[in-house]
Amino acid sequence: MSTFATDLDTTGLKDEADRLFRRKRLMNFGLPALILLYLVYVFFAFDVPGLAERASLEKAQTLISDSYSYKTHVTRDNRSGEVSVAIEGERKGRYDPGTGPAWVSLGADTVIDLEDGYVVTFGPENFVSFEIPGYGLVTAQPTRSGGVNPVFPAGDLPEWISTSKNRLDIRTEAGRLTVTRNRTEVFRYFFGWELFWFTLDSPYHGQNPGALMGLAFSGEAGEIWKDFWNNAMWRHKDVAWAIFETILMAFLGTFGAAIVALPLAFLAARNFTLLMPLRFAARRLFDFLRGVDALIWTIILARAFGPGPLTGALAILLTDTGTFGKIFSEALENVDEKQIEGVSSTGAKPLQRYRFGVIPQITPVLLSQLLYFLESNTRSATIIGAITGGGIGLMLTQAIITQKDWEEVTYYIVLILLMVFFMDWLSGWLRKRLITGDEGGH
Incomplete structure (x- = not known):
């Protein structure tokens, strides 16, 4: 009788241990399987493949570069022929008529030197040319009815050039040119936040810190602070x-x-x-x-x-x-x-x-x-x-x-x-x- 009871106890303990191990296996393998199944569902429910396909590395690079740099716009109105230069393309950052940075030569022909051999020229009758080292000369002449009429060097177009009847877009490491029937525009990026301290119309724009300190100690501290505090671009x-x-x-x-x-x-x-x-x-x-x-x-x-x-x-x-x-x-x-x-x-x-x-x-x-x-x-x-x-x-x-x-x-x-x-x-x-x-x- 004692041996029979001992066998029952042993069988009961073995069954209890088996149930315990089954629960452990269920938790150790079942829970990760459920999590994996859920992640697979999320992958397709939230259209992760489509999101990866729609992602644009070019737009991401532009966004990042815009965060720590500024761009100067040189714009020609193809209807009036007027050329303007403005930082970030804003009226508050526009240079006075007939003036611009040193790399922009205004005149009968506006020559924009983007350095390293990259040169854009605004010619008469809305003509524009872009000399691109290692590729050649690209020209365009937009008209009101005939589109932008681009001319490229022989061969296949590189990926950094996109063109259609009414638009030409060229993106290079030196700068960017866009041409439409109404406007021709050049963008050039520079490191930093231009006009963060003073706008172009401030007498303190372009002054180095040492000169500003000297002016401040000479009695112009209030005016310097006023021009900074009332900065029209950075507000x-x-x-x-x-x-x-x-x-x-x-x-x-x-x-x-x-x-x-x-x-x-x-x-x-x-x-x-x-x-x-x-x-x-x-x-x-x-x-x-x-x-x-x-x-x-x-x-x-x-x-x-x-x-x-x-x-x-x-x-x-x-x-x-x-x-x-x-x-x-x-x-x-x-x-x-x-x-x-x-x-x-x-x-x-x-x-x-x-x-x-x-x-x-x-x-x-x-x-x-x-x-x-x-x-x-x-x-x-x-x-x-x-x-x-x-x-x-x-x-x-x-x-x-x-x-x-x-x-x-x-x-x-x-x-x-x-x-x-x-x-x-x-x-x-x-x-x-x-x-x-x-x-x-x-």
């Missing part, structure tokens, strides 16, 4: 105000939500509100407010109140009221009742019990969450500002939509990153000073 004054609006949206939304959420949190805490229907209503209100994303609130409020930074601040306030309400109510439910009883024993009134027995206990949690959300909302305010029409987010969106001056996009992104880094440092410093009492605040 430093408008950018600074947009950064301020973004931080203000985050500040008003975050601290406004904390002010609204704190008294409501007492209604949601079971140790402060004994009526279950009241607690239930407060908690569902928090769920509703944080369940709707801030971007959705932004769209709704923009329709109700119109665009503007205040609309963005209200959107952050509504979402964070729900989040803070939940966090604060949970902190209230974990307070030490003995401290409240100690304050009550002194004859304190209910409001005094909350002020001296409850608030000091939850203050570290409140401040920690408040500072974290302030930092996070600074990033969110950038996106919200693009919808509500305020802050640096709007300027970034406008620069992206134009698809022209990507160095401005880079400038705004750099400023956004610096703003986020600063808010991260500031929140960390305040957290150490206010919560831990650390005077260093590294």
Whole structure:
């Protein structure tokens, strides 16, 4: 009988071990197989092959080069024959009539020396020629009715030349030429952000740092700052105000939500509100407010109140009221009742019990969450500002939509990153000073 029982125990243990190993094998092989299946589904559902096919390496290179360089446009209006030179093709960056950089020779024939043997010539009657080392001379003469009429050296066209009846596009390492019936244009890229400090009409344009320092110490510091601050192309004054609006949206939304959420949190805490229907209503209100994303609130409020930074601040306030309400109510439910009883024993009134027995206990949690959300909302305010029409987010969106001056996009992104880094440092410093009492605040 004992041997039979031992055999049963051994069989049971063996069956249990087999079941355990089967579960292990299922987890070790089944889960990776499910993940692989999901990735295969994503690969085709999101049309990854089509995305790779549509990707343009040429456009990517142009985008990257635009982010750290600028281009000067030499443009001839084929209807009037007028030739203009402008940085980034903007009116605010246009050279005075009859003037241009040293590599552009204006006259009866406009000669554009792109260096290394690349020379573009604007001749009479809309004629244009492009001397390309190693390839030859390309000419074109656009007319109102007959197209651009290009002439190429013998042989197959290289990939960097595209042509049709009404358009000629030549892209070389020295520069780019485009010809249409209405306009002939040459683009030449240079490293850096031209006119970032001063525009062409400023007397300080082209001055080296040493000369500027000398002028500043000689009494022209105010004028130098005025010309920089009011730069019509880079709009430093408008950018600074947009950064301020973004931080203000985050500040008003975050601290406004904390002010609204704190008294409501007492209604949601079971140790402060004994009526279950009241607690239930407060908690569902928090769920509703944080369940709707801030971007959705932004769209709704923009329709109700119109665009503007205040609309963005209200959107952050509504979402964070729900989040803070939940966090604060949970902190209230974990307070030490003995401290409240100690304050009550002194004859304190209910409001005094909350002020001296409850608030000091939850203050570290409140401040920690408040500072974290302030930092996070600074990033969110950038996106919200693009919808509500305020802050640096709007300027970034406008620069992206134009698809022209990507160095401005880079400038705004750099400023956004610096703003986020600063808010991260500031929140960390305040957290150490206010919560831990650390005077260093590294």
